[in-house]
Amino acid sequence: MFPAIIETERLRLEPRTPEYVDTFEVYEHCNRDAPHIDEITEYLPWEPHSTPNETAEFLERGAAARDEREGIDYVIRPREGEQGAGEIAGFGGLTFDWDTDSAELGTWLRKPFWGRGYSGERALALAELAFEQLDLAVVTVTHEAGNEQSARAIEKYIDRMGGRREGTLRNFHAGDPPVDAVRYSVTQAEYRDADPDQEGTFLDSDGESWP
Amino acid sequence: MTDLFPETVLTDRLRLERIDTDDADALDLYEHWREGAPNVEATTEYVTWEPYDHPHGVAETLSRTAERTENREGATYLLRPREGDPGAGEIAGTTGLFMDWDCRVGGLGVWIRKPFWGRGYSGERADAVLKLAFDRLDLELVRVSHLPENENSERAITKYVERHGGRRAGRFRNRVDFQNGTIHDTVEYSVSQAEWREADGAEAEVEFRD
Numbered sequence: 001m002f003p004a005i006i007e008t009e010r011l012r013l014e015p016r017t018p019e020y021v022d023t024f025e026v027y028e029h030c031n032r033d034a035p036h037i038d039e040i041t042e043y044l045p046w047e048p049h050s051t052p053n054e055t056a057e058f059l060e061r062g063a064a065a066r067d068e069r070e071g072i073d074y075v076i077r078p079r080e081g082e083q084g085a086g087e088i089a090g091f092g093g094l095t096f097d098w099d100t101d102s103a104e105l106g107t108w109l110r111k112p113f114w115g116r117g118y119s120g121e122r123a124l125a126l127a128e129l130a131f132e133q134l135d136l137a138v139v140t141v142t143h144e145a146g147n148e149q150s151a152r153a154i155e156k157y158i159d160r161m162g163g164r165r166e167g168t169l170r171n172f173h174a175g176d177p178p179v180d181a182v183r184y185s186v187t188q189a190e191y192r193d194a195d196p197d198q199e200g201t202f203l204d205s206d207g208e209s210w211p
Numbered sequence: 212m213t214d215l216f217p218e219t220v221l222t223d224r225l226r227l228e229r230i231d232t233d234d235a236d237a238l239d240l241y242e243h244w245r246e247g248a249p250n251v252e253a254t255t256e257y258v259t260w261e262p263y264d265h266p267h268g269v270a271e272t273l274s275r276t277a278e279r280t281e282n283r284e285g286a287t288y289l290l291r292p293r294e295g296d297p298g299a300g301e302i303a304g305t306t307g308l309f310m311d312w313d314c315r316v317g318g319l320g321v322w323i324r325k326p327f328w329g330r331g332y333s334g335e336r337a338d339a340v341l342k343l344a345f346d347r348l349d350l351e352l353v354r355v356s357h358l359p360e361n362e363n364s365e366r367a368i369t370k371y372v373e374r375h376g377g378r379r380a381g382r383f384r385n386r387v388d389f390q391n392g393t394i395h396d397t398v399e400y401s402v403s404q405a406e407w408r409e410a411d412g413a414e415a416e417v418e419f420r421d
Contacts (some may be wrong), residue, residue, distance in 0.1 A: 099388040137394070138385040167381020168400050171352045175315030178351065185384045 002072045003129065003202035005209040008121045010082050013074035016062030016091055021075045027055040029088055029110055036111040043147035044108055045173060049095060068110070072165040076109070076122060084147050089113040092122040094130060094139075100111040103130045104186075120157035125200035127161055131188045133202070139163075142172070145180035154184055161186045164195030214285035215348060215417035216308070222339045224296050227288035227306065232277035236289065237270040239302055243324055244269055245260060247336055257361040259389045276307075285309040287294060290323070290336060303327040308344060315351035316342040324399035328363070334371040338415035345404045347419065352404070353377075356386075356397040358360050368400055376410035377402030 004020075006013040014020040028034065032048040041048055049055050065071040073093030078085045090109035097103065105123055123141070130136045141158070143150035145168055155165065163186030172181035202210040220227035230236060244247060244255075246262040250319070263269050268297055274285045287307040292299045304323035319340060321333055338353075342351045355372070357364035359382060372378070379400050386397040407413050 098386075100385040100394050102385040140384075166383050167379075167399070169380055169383075169399065170354075170403065171311075171314040171316045178314045178316070183381075183383060187384065200310075 001069060002066065003133075005201075005203035005207070005210075006074065006129070007079070007201040007203070008198065010079055010116075011089075011118060011121055011125075012079050013079050013092065013122065013125070014077070015066060016059060016073040016075055017066065018056070018059045018063060021059060021088070023056045023059060024073075025088060026059065027052045030055065030058075033203050040111060042110060042133065043106055043144040052104040055081075061094065065095075069096065069098075073106075075105070076107075076118065077107065078118075084112060089118060092119075092126065094126050096136075097118050103134070103136050103139055105139060105141040119153045120160070121198070123154075123157045124161070124196055124198045126193060128198070128200050129202065131191050136188065138187050139191075140183060140185045141168075142181040142183045144173070145182055151182065157185045158186060160194065160196045162190035163187070213421055214280075215283050217282055217343070217347075217421050219420040220288065220339050220343065221293070221418040221420070222335050223416060224293055224330075225290045225303075225335055225339070226293050227336065227339060228291065229280065230279065230287045230305075232270075232274045234270060237266050237273050240273070240289075241266040241269045243302060245307055254322060254325055257364065259387065261390050270388045276349060279309075283310065283312075284386050285317075287320075290332065292327070292332075298326065298332075303332060306340060308340050310348075310350075316381065317348065317350045317353045317356040319353060333364075333367040334374070335415075337375075338373040338412060339417045341407055341412065342415060342417045343419070345407050345413075352401050352406065353407075354399060354401040356399040358395050359398055365398065371412070372400045372402060374410065375402045375412035376406035378406075398421075 004015055027049060030049050032050060037048045062073045069095060073091055076089045076092055078089055090093050092107035094103040095104060103163050105126060107119055107122060109118060130139050141154055143154055163184055166183045166185055168180055170180045173176040173179040204210040216229060218229050241263060244263050246264050251262045270340040280286045285308055287305055289302055290306055292303055292305040307320040323332060341353055344353045355368055357368055377400055382396055384396045384397050385394055388394050
């Protein structure tokens with residue numbers, strides 16, 4: 001029901017599953033001693049991995065969620081011509097809430113890939129998938145209150161898609177202490193109206209055009 | 212051991228009785244929650260559930276409610292006007308407090324029969340449940356929401372949220388789905404314990420009985 005490969009001008013997205021991405025390649029970037037890992041995970045809902053087993057489980061959960069149609073997460077790699085082409089730049093995907101006809105965007109990027117506009121490029125491709133192919137009514141995204149960098153990136157692409165900032169939900173994420181989140185949303189009508197000038201290429205696992 | 216949720220809560224004009232699965236309650240509530248009950252269309256227009264077609268359904272709901280209380284996940288109370296108020300002793304409505312311990316948050320819910328609208332019962336009940344949430348359960352935050360088109364709830368909620376120092380968070384799209392399959396936006400509000408303590412609302416006269 002989902003494309004295996006998504007390509008944008010500068011990025012190639014492949015499923016976050018053991019089939020497409022190697023455990024140790026991911027572990028290198030998300031273990032406790034990975035470069036800038038504390039800065040990267042400061043506002044993220046997960047902790048650096050302590051063992052490669054956690055990374056293997058992370059990839060297996062990605063495959064399971066895809067199978068169950070609960071969510072699709074992709075490993076993000078810069079394409080030929082970009083600095084760091086072929087490397088893991090990060091992950092990004094959609095979590096579905098079919099009951100409310102909506103999906104939530106989520107992403108993280110390694111620090112060398114910050115500031116390039118990759119987050120927006122990935123968001124536009126996934127929103128295109130959510131609205132054009134999956135016919136969802138709403139795409140949402142949240143960031144932790146205080147995460148100025150995410151706020152800037154999100155405001156930019158939400159604006160491009162015609163969406164809006166909804167407000168701050170206090171004590172939204174469990175934790176010690178619980179964390180506030182700022183939520184944004186775009187409707188399908190707003191997205192079509194805004195007609196963002198970007199088109200993704202969707203491919204199946206054989207590299208054929210999808211759907 | 213003292214239950215987290217008191218059996219009875221008394222305010223100036225209301226008596227809140229915790230629902231602990233009781234067939235008598237089920238039959239009493241069925242009178243008001245059944246299809247065709249007076250004003251049931253109006254009182255359930257903006258709630259997640261549909262009127263019931265058999266008391267068995269109400270009993271099942273109450274037994275889930277009691278189970279939630281036993282698991283310390285929340286409590287639902289019958290609202291009855293106290294002596295001196297018109298309709299004293301009748302069921303005027305129900306109210307719930309739903310826990311999200313990991314986020315240290317309690318969510319409010321309320322349903323009130325139409326003859327009891329306009330008396331400020333919702334606000335008085337909120338005073339009591341906020342006191343329960345903050346003074347007794349030491350939660351950090353209480354949240355409440357209504358559908359954007361539900362103006363009665365908007366008025367009532369705005370009033371007591373302001374009185375208790377809280378705030379409107381905004382309108383959130385495609386946030387809830389109802390039993391009948393419809394999907395709705397919500398307008399959400401929250402009050403923190405610190406805000407509540409600062410505001411005079413915390414002074415409300417409320418008595419808990421175990």
